[in-house]
Amino acid sequence: EGREKKGHSLFMNNFYNSVTLTRDLLKNGTYCTGTLQSKREGNPKEVVDKKLKKGEYVVRYTDDGIGVCKWRDKRDVLSISSEFSGEMKKTTNEWGQEKTKPEMIIEYNKNMKGVHRQDQMLAYYPITHKSVRRYKKMG
Known part of the structure; x- marks a missing residue:
């Protein structure tokens, strides 16, 4: 509420993202970038079903300018x-090696790096109980 039509950029992983959600956000003036699950309803079949070799990619755009891209790296x-x-576009990793990736993946990685790192760190310390109540029996 109150954040629509401001031109914000939202980055999200494949758990939440879909073509429908991206379209709805764009209609409300919010840009969206993220990964997609291949089985999600509304994904363009010609992109999802395309078999690719390492380094190949395919991208399709909807009438409203939303791009769906499939790129093969290790997977x-x-x-x-x-x-x-x-x-x-060309990008360099932390060891200075140059690699070519789709722009949307470069931007997603740049903006989600800290989130993935936090998730990784939290995984080392699983919290089984948010709080534990201890009672001492009286009498």
């Missing part, structure tokens, strides 16, 4: 963006 990566293109 297939399916992504969606209403802000960034599926155009291949």
